[in-house]
Amino acid sequence: MRFNLLSQEDLMAIDALKEFHGGANKISSTIREMRDFQKRKKILAEKGYAKMISEAEELAQSFPKVTDFQQKHDISFDSKLGTATSQVSGWQGAKVTHHAMKKIASSQGSESEVFIPSEFISVVALTDNYVYNGDLLATLTMTENIMQASKFCSTNLIGTPQSNIRFSELEKVTGKKFETTSVDEKNSCVILKNQGTVFGNFGGIEVANDNHLIYLDGVTRAALATGADFFLNPSWSSIIAACYFGKDIPNLHFKVSMLLSTQNCMQFRMLLNIMSEYLREDGTSPIYEINIGNGATPDTFIKCAKELEQSGIRGVSLAAHIRINPDLGIAGFNWTDNAIKVLNSGVDMTYKYESDGTSREMDTMEAYFISEEERDRLYDKIGDVIFYKSLKATEDGKNFMKKGIRTIFADSSY
Numbered sequence: 001m002r003f004n005l006l007s008q009e010d011l012m013a014i015d016a017l018k019e020f021h022g023g024a025n026k027i028s029s030t031i032r033e034m035r036d037f038q039k040r041k042k043i044l045a046e047k048g049y050a051k052m053i054s055e056a057e058e059l060a061q062s063f064p065k066v067t068d069f070q071q072k073h074d075i076s077f078d079s080k081l082g083t084a085t086s087q088v089s090g091w092q093g094a095k096v097t098h099h100a101m102k103k104i105a106s107s108q109g110s111e112s113e114v115f116i117p118s119e120f121i122s123v124v125a126l127t128d129n130y131v132y133n134g135d136l137l138a139t140l141t142m143t144e145n146i147m148q149a150s151k152f153c154s155t156n157l158i159g160t161p162q163s164n165i166r167f168s169e170l171e172k173v174t175g176k177k178f179e180t181t182s183v184d185e186k187n188s189c190v191i192l193k194n195q196g197t198v199f200g201n202f203g204g205i206e207v208a209n210d211n212h213l214i215y216l217d218g219v220t221r222a223a224l225a226t227g228a229d230f231f232l233n234p235s236w237s238s239i240i241a242a243c244y245f246g247k248d249i250p251n252l253h254f255k256v257s258m259l260l261s262t263q264n265c266m267q268f269r270m271l272l273n274i275m276s277e278y279l280r281e282d283g284t285s286p287i288y289e290i291n292i293g294n295g296a297t298p299d300t301f302i303k304c305a306k307e308l309e310q311s312g313i314r315g316v317s318l319a320a321h322i323r324i325n326p327d328l329g330i331a332g333f334n335w336t337d338n339a340i341k342v343l344n345s346g347v348d349m350t351y352k353y354e355s356d357g358t359s360r361e362m363d364t365m366e367a368y369f370i371s372e373e374e375r376d377r378l379y380d381k382i383g384d385v386i387f388y389k390s391l392k393a394t395e396d397g398k399n400f401m402k403k404g405i406r407t408i409f410a411d412s413s414y
Helices: 008-020 024-034 037-048 050-059 066-072 092-108 128-132 137-146 164-174 212-226 238-245 267-276 299-311 336-344 372-377 379-403
Strands: 084-089 117-122 151-155 180-182 185-189 230-233 253-258 287-291 315-324 349-353
Touching: 008 128, 024 037, 037 050, 037 137, 050 092, 050 137, 050 185, 050 253, 084 379, 092 372, 117 128, 117 336, 117 349, 128 137, 128 185, 137 151, 137 164, 137 212, 151 238, 151 287, 164 185, 164 212, 164 267, 164 372, 212 238, 230 238, 267 287, 267 299, 267 336, 299 315, 299 336, 315 336, 315 372, 315 379, 336 349, 349 379, 372 379
Parallel strands: 084 117, 084 349, 117 151, 151 230, 230 253, 253 287, 287 315, 315 349
Antiparallel strands: 180 185
């Protein structure tokens, strides 16, 4: 007997949620409209971010250039080798990002020049303040429009407090009942039984019962309000739901976290089977990127890449952590030599930094779960951490390029 991943009842609830937000075409067109630079700048001016955005545009003129490095060292690329795409995590909101931009711009002409990574990741709870008051929109404008990153991944944590009215609406729309507890007179949050942080075990992996609908609602609200189009996916159930939800929304994408334990090919095949159930007409999946787990060897990474190619699923990139912050895994984690082995085999990979490999202040997962008030107070220290992560990504990227490996940074670094 074969069981469908989603029941008819599940499908109806997800379809109802999508229609509640205007339907696939409306969601897709709104995302596209909200990514327009001039539209974003106009909205941000009304929200008090005009000065920050103007300064960010000026800073971008001073970023060190990859092309200068390539010309200086007479770099050429070997087409037989894989392509390395740089990725750095921890872009925790507008003030943090703006500070990091200042540091990067000031590195021009120094021995520690920093190129802008191609992909960004941010683990900030999608609170109403972050989504609607301009913070997320300003962050996206600086990273996507000004720094010209190819991807900015936001994170929806299931335990984020929401208004009581929103929970009532979701229950009415989907026909599901959510187990919540009161936060204050106006807000509640989902009850998380495996409490690891204030937002749930490992930052939101606990997607019990029908809570995948809360995940999808949060993603959609952020997408409609800001044009955010790439989201970290915390659980197997929300992956399944996202693949179905995004099947007819071509500009909505998801990243699978290494916390889902895609540590071997068996687990990777499970994920491929899920993706293959809900492919788009062009053969792509709403899943854009898969972070292979930290326990995987380079041989396992290569095998996963080959099986992805054999699957026929198009447009999916595979990522690996190169350095991780000390509370996320084993001390001294360093996957650099393994990355070179993968790339030398001809396999493409996204090389990612959760850390620069040192134990700096705020270079921990703590920075992902502090309050908005604390984040505003510590923006410079968190921004410094991003600078050093980006510096390590630059240094390793330069090493890759010297070996003939094509290495990708954000367009503003060219």
